Amino acid sequence: MRSCNAKLTYPLKTISLFIISCIVSLDSYCQFRDIGDMKKPVAFLQDQELMLHANYLRPPDDEKPDLLFPCIYSMSIMTVNIAALIISGYALNPPSFSQFRQAYTAPPVFDKDHWSINYVSHPLMGSETYLRAREHHFGPFGSFLFSTAASLSWEYLIESWTEPPSIQDLLVTSTSGSLLGELRYKAKKKMNPKHHWLIDPIHSAYLAIRKKGNDKQMVFSICISL
DSSP states (O other): BBBBOOOOOOOOHHHHHHHHHHHHHHHHHHHHOOOSSSSSOOOOOOOOOOOOHHHSSSSSSSSOOOOOHHHHHHHHHHHHHHHHHHHHHTTTOOOOOHHHHHTTTHHHHHHHHHHIIIIIIIHHHHHHHHHHHHHHTOOHHHHHHHHHHHHIIIIIIIIGGOOOOOOHHHHHHHHHHHHHHHHHHHHHHSOOOGGGGGHHHHHHHHHHTTTTOOOOHHHHHHHHHO
């Protein structure tokens, strides 16, 4: 890989923690502000256009965003992915703490992965995390933030044990993934549920496996569906 100047530092650790904090705060934010019926609306929400803009963060329904399932779902997929990379020998380097530490002391690099990995696999993964948040009562922007946090978690908390964070992946995963995820979300809303597996196969497999299960089987069912 062609690395950037090692003397430069890239504050993505701080950005990652900030975005994750935003996602966690979004749940409390949406619970605190019931946009449909507020006793004491804040000034900027008195304007109807801004109220619609606020609904862009949260869909106008009675359900508050559920953060737990999208997190468990995304982390399960990423755990299976990194395990598969290591076991198959496809990982760039063997896992090591020195490699992990380098992710926070050096800037990300341009990787040399095949175009299908950078511009097909990663956008698909970004759309998967976006779609899970979208279907659990996050708005488009909230789902984008969740997908971005998931991408940063993959690059800096998981894959960083085997290789440096990738500039292409950081730029492409949640941006193009969110666009694709929104298209998948709109398509699922219009489709017969029996046909959801066509555009959402992993989640459909999870639902089929867990159909008669319970909450304790959540992670196991997700992993098996992969």
